[in-house]
Structure formats: structure tokens, C-alpha cells
Amino acid sequence: MSATAVDVKNVTHRYEAFTALADVSLTVPTGSYTVFLGPSGSGKTTLLSVIGGFLVPQEGSVLINGQDMTAVPPAKRPTTTVFQDYALFPHMTIGANVAFGLRMRGIGSTERMRRAHDMLDLVGLKGSEAKRPHELSGGQRQRVALARALAVEPSVLLLDEPLGALDLKLRRQMQAELKAIQREVGTSFIHVTHDQEEAMAIGDTIVVMSHGRIEDMGTPERVYLKPATLFAAGFMGQSSFLKGKVRWRTGGRLDIETPLGRLPLTANGSGVDAGDNVVLSIRPEHFVVGTVEGPALSLGSAMVEDMTFAGAHHLAVMRHETLDSFRPMVQMPQIGETKPGATVALGVLPEDVVILKDEA
């Protein structure tokens, strides 16, 4: 078995004059769960369609299990696709729906029924063979679509916003189930979503897309804690941004001029250098609130404008005392202690500041 399930090489795809994918390259390791994450129109579905064979890109190539598949039609690829709208055949039983792809491949009825049964068992719908799609809920129909796609034992399963039609609670539950099913079957899954919580919950790898390009690609933890670009920092979770300029760099140490004063920071792998304009990104949970001492750097004081309850903590939207444009989003450690209108000192540990090049 090839270690790489999918290898997309320099793919560009245009819809007439519009470039939907611009020189995209990525590899998907065999047996992994990869999530394409990005806002509407970023090119996620186009990339998935290129991998599935529904679109042939104008430039670049797609290899699956090491074989060039760029111009091979969908039915001849070792891939299957699960769509948001399930696309079940309404007149067929659930068993026949799941066995459909096997029938197309000429597999005999006893084997078809056995595999349909196993697949329905896998997705938690044991004994539903004789039912029809209209007798099932949305979540159950999506499980049938998943069972049907897995029944033909693809190398790569493509899922296009598979949970988009489900309510939030069911969606969260299905995310956990999808990940468990992927682990059990060991098939490589590629899942498209615009929901960053969904991406973080299920992806081994998250591919962050914007305007037909890959902005960042890595484990959820890495992309969240050390995003490669400003776009990725803003799209994956919440961040507060502060502009600055690098005054000097010696080795891994940086001196950055900001409207809140000079901040001595560590480069932390960021490739910035003296003279570069940068944006400092701080996650809500990384602000030090109240007493700023020890290694924490002072960021002055800010007034709490609004508080939202987020279960285990409160999230405060603040207005900085001296820098009106800096509106920190801060996770408040003690529930109920600080009220809107209160002014608190803010700080941050140098290693918690992500330094991003300001390309603007």
C-alpha cells in the first residue's frame, strides 16, 4: 500500500476566467482524516471534485495510491463521495441503496447482502435493510449514504459538507461517529467543511483554504497554536491582533515596536526579520489578566465592554485604554468576578504571541 493516498500536484482550475484553484499542492497520508476548511467560495468543493474526478483541472495532476488519475473518470477511481444531500435512491430499500455500488461492480447477491449488512452495522443501523429512505431521519439517511460509499471499499472517501443539513447537536454527535468509523475501517477520509469547530474535532490534518489557495496545513493543534498566516489565525478560532514592526533580530530574539510600546519576543519559528511589518496574534486564553508580573509582558489596561458566557468561562470583549483600535477578546479566568465597565491590566507571555508577517 502506498504511504500517500492522494498527491495533488500544482493544480490550477478555472471556471472560464475565474481561478477557483491556484497552483494547489498537497499530500494526504494513507489512513488519515483530512479536513478542507475555508469560507464559502474558497475552493474546497472544487478541490474535492478534482480529487474525485468530477472535474479535470487545466493544469497540474492528481495521483491516487501513486497512480496518475488526473483524467480518469470518477467511476474508475478508487474513490467514492458522500454529498450533503445524501443522494439516496428514494424508491429502493436501504439495503439496496447500500448494495448499489456493489451491484454495479458485478458482485453477486449473497455477497452484496452480507456487505450491506456489515456496513449498516458499522454505521449503527443494523436491521434497517428493508426500510425506505423516507422512513429515516436526516442523520440516519446520512449514515446510509456513508454505508453505501464505504461498501465498495474505496481507498479514499470524499465527504462534501456531509453534516451540513443536520442540526448542531446531531452534527457534533456525527462528527465523533465519523472519526470512530474512519479509525475502524482505516480508509483515508477527506472531508469538506466551513465549520472550524468541526475541523478541529475530526481532522488529523486541517487544510485551511482561502481564494483557491492553501493558507495553512497541519494538525489542529499546530494550526491553532502556530498558524502560518494571518488568514489562518483569524479563521481558526478567535484571535486579537496588534500591528508592529521588527526593530531588530538577534538569533531567535526579536524587539518589536508596537503602539503599546516595545515588546521583547521570541521568534518561535516565524521567519520575520528587522524592518518587517508584523501582526501579533494572541488567543483569548493566552491573555494574563489582573496581575501582570514575572515573565509576562505588560499590554497596559483595558475596559470590559461586553461579556459572553461560554460554559466553562466568560469571554470578554475589551476596549484598550490608550489604543482604541485594539479590541482584545479575553478569556476571563474567574466566572462572574469581573463585570462590564471594569478596567483590568492585561499581559501576555512572550512565547504565547504568534508573530505573523503583515503582507498587507
Ligand SMILES: Nc1ncnc2c1ncn2[C@@H]1O[C@H](COP(=O)(O)OP(=O)(O)OP(=O)(O)O)[C@@H](O)[C@H]1O
Ligand atoms: N460551475 C461553476 N462555474 C463558475 N464558477 C464556479 C463554479 N463552481 C464554483 N464556482 C466558483 O468557484 C469558487 C470556488 O467554489 P467552490 O464551490 O469550490 O468553493 P467552496 O469553498 O466549496 O464553497 P462552499 O463552501 O460555498 O461550497 C466560488 O467563487 C464559486 O462561485
